[in-house]
Amino acid sequence: QVQLQESGPGLVKPSETLSLTCAVSGYSISSGYYWGWIRQPPGKGLEWIGSIYHSGSTYYNPSLKSRVTISVDTSKNQFSLKLSSVTAADTAVYYCASLRVTTSSIDYWGQGTLVTVSS
């Protein structure tokens, strides 16, 4: 059973960089999933941010691509998200997840972590 756990600051100042890490347990991050980030602003729908394969290949949402970096650390079995130049519009619950390579269906989700952008 794949388990994912997000960690990182719950409050980020405007114009700064949001940084989150997702620890994966019960499964090797070097095996057959993409690892991704999805966010959900309060009261709104889901938005895919980006995905990474253990080889380092990445896919980013074009609307966020200029501000997003996703990286993977296979030695620690974890992957990370950095979102730069944040504004209040980036306030959301951020989920990490595992995505099937061929279909992009999301089998496993972290519990989510609320990140608020405010001064």
Add this chain to the structure above:
Amino acid sequence: QSALTQPPSASGSPGQSVTISCTGTSSDVGGYNYVSWYQQHPGKAPKLMIYEVSKRPSGVPDRFSGSKSGNTASLTVSGLQAEDEADYYCSSYAGSNNLHVVFGGGTKLTVL
């Protein structure tokens, strides 16, 4: 603006069936048999209910079924139960050269 279009709300009485639609384009829903559906209860992470248009993960009741015609996918919940009241989101693979994953805006299902 979400890439896939879902009705904002749907409802039905216990025991009835309800169908939720998800409309995309030939670049996503219509181009691949890779539509998924997720159930989300308040304050919880989404849960995969349907993948590859009509397949159910282990543990998902067979009251949940999926289908697709052209650029529109559908989720049908039969024999509605109180615990089915939740938000439902569709998603589709959109190609490795484009938006990898696109979501619908979500549908609030109310069990009357």
